[in-house]
Amino acid sequence: MSDRAADPATEAFVAHRNLLFTVAYELLGSAADAEDVLQETWLRWVKVDVGQVRDQRAYLVRITTRQSLGRLRTMRRRKEAYVGPWLPEPLLTAPDVAQDVELAESLSMALMLVLETLSPTERAVFVLREAFGVGYDEIAAAVDKTPAAVRQIAHRARRHVDARRPREVVSPSENRAALEAFQRALETGDLQTLLDVLAPDVVLVADGGGVKQAALRPVIGAEKVVRMIVGGIARYGGTATIGPTLVNGNPALVVHLDGELDGVIAIRVENALITGFYYVRNPEKLSRVESETPLTLR
Known part of the structure; x- marks a missing residue:
């Protein structure tokens, strides 16, 4: 371990690992795939003559x-x-x-779903520029485009995202x-109060x-959503417990059924009303909700 710690390549990679994971996760939306990307990044990094690299952070991000x-x-x-929905x-x-307002917003479920509507290159350009503040020249080297082309892609992607992202932070x-x-409304069974916190x-x-x-298509409309949620709990018949958590830098709820982890609920809020529910139940996606994942933009 002492030999590895003294190795400049290892030291540089470890120093930037959380940043690299955050970049990969924001591009992919999958922690498992992000970890695979970091492994691939490491295998390429150790073949580089680190002494010849002027900006190690930029090179690793590339x-x-x-x-x-x-x-x-x-993945597409x-x-x-x-x-069903992904x-x-x-x-x-x-x-x-x-x-960290910028980090929390860039990680929000609502924004990450908007990023799914971009092409891979558009997503990379948008994420590197808007979330991580990477310069156009560096982005161009990462996506194999000219700086001028990257500027056009960034403008197009920003316009696309702005038209679909929440209008307010x-x-x-x-x-x-x-x-x-x-x-509270769910626990008390007060359906009217439940309706009152939802946008129409x-x-x-x-x-x-x-x-x-899980519903194979998005469910739209307050009454349909309430019927889906309340009906699902009633059909289960066991003991459901809901508690607060912090997911992707934003407040969320974690759901347990008879003590077993069932899923995570993230939301989108506009004008004090819930406009979007995102309920992740796929067990393969719940391995990262019981221990913290360190994330950073720097």
């Missing part, structure tokens, strides 16, 4: 981006065969992630208030991955 782009194109084909893999995060306290109101056109997206029961 390798990670290239590996993520290849994997992102493969995989998602086409996915059963949601990003939720990550339990520390309170300091929530305090909601504070953690506003998110928590909406979640607490929803939780609220959308529920559930990801069971074909393993857990």
Whole structure:
């Protein structure tokens, strides 16, 4: 271990590992795939003459981006065969992630779903520029485009995202208030209060991955969403417990059925009302909700 710690390549990789994981995760929406990308990045990094690298952080981000782009194109084909809606893999995060407004917003389930509508190259350019503040020249080297082309792609991607992302940045306290109101209404069985915290056109997206029961299409409308949630609990018949958690830097709820982890609920809030529910039930996506994942933009 002491030999490895003294190795400049290892020291550089370890120093930037959390950043590289965050880059890969924001590009892929999957912690498992992000870990694979980091392994591929490491294998390429150890073949580099580190002494000749002027900016190690930029070089490592470039390798990670290239590996993520290849994997992102493969994932697109995989998602086409996915059963029901696909949601990003939720990550339990520390309170300091929530305090970093830019990081929390870039990790939010709502924004990451918008990023799914971009092409792989558009997503890479948008994430590197908007979330990580990478310069156009560095992005160009990472995506094999000219700086001029990257500027055009960035403008197009930003316009696309701005048209679909939440119109306002909601504070953690506003998110928590909406979640607490929803939780209280659910626990008391007060259906009117439950309706009152939902926007009329609220959308529920559930990801069971074909393993857990979940709606195969988004459910739209407050009354339909309430029927889906309340009916699901009634059909289960066991003991359901819901508690607060912090997922992807944003307040969320963790659901247990008879003591067993069932899923995570993230939300989108606008004008103090819940406009989006994102319920991840696929067991393969729940391995990161019981221990914190360190994330950073720097």
